[in-house]
Amino acid sequence: DTEVTQTPKHLVMGMTNKKSLKCEQHMGHRAMYWYKQKAKKPPELMFVYSYEKLSINESVPSRFSPECPNSSLLNLHLHALQPEDSALYLCASRPQGNGEETQYFGPGTRLLVL
Amino acid sequence: TQLLEQSPQFLSIQEGENLTVYCNSSSVFSSLQWYRQEPGEGPVLLVTVVTGGEVKKLKRLTFQFGDARKDSSLHITAAQPGDTGLYLCAGAGKDDSWGKLQFGAGTQVVVTP
Numbered sequence: 001d002t003e004v005t006q007t008p009k010h011l012v013m014g015m016t017n018k019k020s021l022k023c024e025q026h027m028g029h030r031a032m033y034w035y036k037q038k039a040k041k042p043p044e045l046m047f048v049y050s051y052e053k054l055s056i057n058e059s060v061p062s063r064f065s066p067e068c069p070n071s072s073l074l075n076l077h078l079h080a081l082q083p084e085d086s087a088l089y090l091c092a093s094r095p096q097g098n099g100e101e102t103q104y105f106g107p108g109t110r111l112l113v114l
Numbered sequence: 115t116q117l118l119e120q121s122p123q124f125l126s127i128q129e130g131e132n133l134t135v136y137c138n139s140s141s142v143f144s145s146l147q148w149y150r151q152e153p154g155e156g157p158v159l160l161v162t163v164v165t166g167g168e169v170k171k172l173k174r175l176t177f178q179f180g181d182a183r184k185d186s187s188l189h190i191t192a193a194q195p196g197d198t199g200l201y202l203c204a205g206a207g208k209d210d211s212w213g214k215l216q217f218g219a220g221t222q223v224v225v226t227p
Contacts, residue, residue: 006156031213042202042217043157055212090156094213101145101206101213105156 003027004106006091012112015081021109023074023091030096032074033103034066037088049074050096081113117141118205120218127225130192135201135221138185143205146186147215148177151200160188193225 004025013019023032031050035043048056049068057066063085065077074091088110092103120137127133137146145164149157161170163179163186170177174197176189190197200222204215 004156040200040220040222042204042220045214048212048214050212056214088154088156096213102147102159102162103204103213103215104159105149108154108156110154 004091004093004104006089006106006109008109009107010110010112012114013078013081014114015083017081018077018079020078021076021089021091021111023076023106024072025093025104025106026072027093027104028071028095029093029104030071031094032068033092033094034074034076035090035092035105036085037090037108039088043090047076078111081111083113086111086113118203118216118218120203120221122221123219124222125224127193127223129194129225129227131225133190133193133223135188135203135223136185137187137203137205137218139205139216140184141205142183142208143216144183144208146179146183146203146205148186148188149202149204151202151220152198157202190223193223195225195227198223198225 007022034046037043046060047066052068067075088108090108091106094103118139147162148160151157161177166183167181168179174191178187203218
């Protein structure tokens with residue numbers, strides 16, 4: 001089983017709204033990632049969590065706030081977003097510590113900021 | 115930063131034709147993944163190559179990893195409309211413990227009946 005799930009599938013929000021994106025995996029992976037992807041472009045890394053600790057923040061604006069409540073869950077809290085933040089947000093996970101480097105992606109959340 | 119150059123950017127072919135996508139870098143990768151992505155969906159893993167010179171086959175898809183682990187190719191034989199999608203290569207750096215992937219720019223493949 002190499003499944004990463006993400007909810008919601010689609011999200012429309014205003015610039016003053018607060019919303020959260022959720023990601024879940026039950027593969028025992030200890031590294032989890034948030035990416036942002038614009039149309040016809042490759043994914044851009046936002047955050048990396050390793051063993052539930054934030055390991056990398058790629059200079060992402062503070063209106064994006066990640067959270068890792070446990071080893072299976074990853075959230076991305078959104079507040080006061082801008083229209084240019086509209087994109088496909090992808091979660092990925094990877095085994096950690098055994099040399100396996102493959103990342104498995106979820107289906108994504110398509111976000112539209114009005 | 116390890117740059118991964120992917121070519122071509124766009125390929126439009128007829129059903130039954132063959133195609134090849136290339137990913138090249140001046141840096142060595144410890145592994146390289148190929149993904150296919152459809153609009154509005156997440157990238158789906160096709161293969162991971164790890165060993166220099168490795169060749170992997172997945173039905174009509176053949177993947178090669180260069181001897182020096184700096185380049186890779188994806189060859190599709192007798193393409194079908196279901197092969198349409200954005201193909202992404204992504205390399206994992208040798209010395210990166212966080213597993214950060216360097217993505218190629220992607221190749222949009224369109225296979226028409």
